[in-house]
Amino acid sequence: MNEPIRDRLVTLRRTLHRHPEPAWREFYTTARVVEELRAIGVDELAVGPDAYDPADRMAVPDADLEPWISRARELGADPALLDRMTGGNTGAVAVLECGDGPAVGLRVDIDALFIEESTDTGHDPAAEGFRSEVEGTMHACGHDVHMTWGLAVLEAIKESDFAGRLVVFFQPAEETSGGGCPMAKSAFAADLDYLLAVHVGLDHPTGEVVAGIEKPLAMCHVDATIHGRSAHAGKAPEEGANAMHAMGTAIENTYGIPRHSDGMTRVNIGRAEAGTASNVIAERAHMEAEARGETTELMEYMKDRLARTINSAATMHDCQADVEVVSESPRSDSDPELQALVSEVAEGVPGTERVLPAADFGASEDATFLMNRVQRDGGLATYLIVGTDHPDSHHTPKFDVDEASLTHGVDVLSETILELERQHPVAHANTDSVASAANTDTDSVDAGRGA
CATH class of the missing domain: 3.40.630.10 (Zn peptidases)
Structure with a gap:
């Protein structure tokens, strides 16, 4: 030393x-x-x-x-x-x-x-x-x-x-x-x-x-958890609210968020997990995502639309979503x-x-x-x-x-x-x-x- x-x-x-x-x-x-x-x-x-x-x-x-x-x-x-x-x-x-x-x-x-x-x-x-x-x-x-x-x-x-x-x-x-x-x-x-x-x-x-x-790029990290309702996938699938299906919809729709004419924007879901067994309707799904923008305002645009997309996908499948912005930088x-x-x-x-x-x-x-x-x-x-x-x-x-x-x-x-x-x-x-x-x-x- x-x-x-x-x-x-x-x-x-x-x-x-x-x-x-x-x-x-x-x-x-x-x-x-x-x-x-x-x-x-x-x-x-x-x-x-x-x-x-x-x-x-x-x-x-x-x-x-x-x-x-x-x-x-x-x-x-x-x-x-x-x-x-x-x-x-x-x-x-x-x-x-x-x-x-x-x-x-x-x-x-x-x-x-x-x-x-x-x-x-x-x-x-x-x-x-x-x-x-x-x-x-x-x-x-x-x-x-x-x-x-x-x-x-x-x-x-x-x-x-x-x-x-x-x-x-x-x-x-x-x-x-x-x-x-x-x-x-x-x-x-x-x-x-x-x-x-x-x-x-x-x-x-x-x-x-x-x-x-x-x-x-301004950036934010976003965690999202979708809460559904479990059911037997063979016997009574109609009794469930499929959090995994909602997550799939959210992922697909996220990549369809319109880009912005004011500058560069990015969005990505980098990690996703759901389910417990092949014969169980998943009652929970979790995703980790990020949004970026060439300006802080453009990042806010992507962040807002990412949250809206996840919440809408959850609602569509009779589920609820908790969306949390974990961190961000301007x-x-x-x-x-x-x-x-x-x-x-x-x-x-x-x-x-x-x-x-x-x-x-x-x-x-x-x-x-x-x-x-x-x-x-x-x-x-x-x-x-x-x-x-x-x-x-x-x-x-x-x-x-x-x-x-x-x-x-x-x-x-x-x-x-x-x-x-x-x-x-x-x-x-x-x-x-x-x-x-x-x-x-x-x-x-x-x-x-x-x-």
């Missing part, structure tokens, strides 16, 4: 990769991050409920958290930290106070996915001994890299002559869009002049940097002024082969809650991408990264933060650009809590 993070980026990333934990279960992960933060010596460190209001969380699991807490305890996690994270209040915020200057935020995510990692000998984590040790769970999106960047950047800035305030958000539950809202509502997000959010890869190769994404675009600065910095960082000022995102991210908060308060935000050669797509069992991108990402982020101090304040091209970038969505942060 006394060895600088900069000298053990690969080791740290691989340690985090071996111990993936899904949304709101990142107990060992948080404890490991806090251990590193304490060694760095930050000026303020908040964990779990000290970092945000637990009531603002979304997509909090109903399942028992004890197995995940027990595993973290067995791995040597600080018992006091585990007590503080009771109820799944994971994640942390670290602050460096370095004198007068800009307040800069950096957001990295910490959760993993429910994916069984490949055991193929051609998969480097399996071949080199750092494959996931948690059955059915994997860092298949690079969040292990993101955490490593966040810690190494904190260390680098502390050792530099930076003057200002650096706030690093180690955000839980990105994959379920559950953690961005509470982080954005917290006091730590107040009065930030600049916010950097970052992702590795996303089909951009090692040496490529995207200074800011455009057109992230759209927020990167600010061109900050994109320009990141481009300028990245061009001069060793290892950079190509800089793209902007790229369409096409997916969704709950970092947009933090971006919107900063932009609404008059600051600038960007979501940048540091490329990596990955042998398979994100969210697949063989996802991995080129570890050369570890050093490259630390350098791009650290130099950007130092340059923000040198150029502070980064002038707005015009006052309308911030409102436009925030998608004029002044209620987006508050809207998430009631989802």
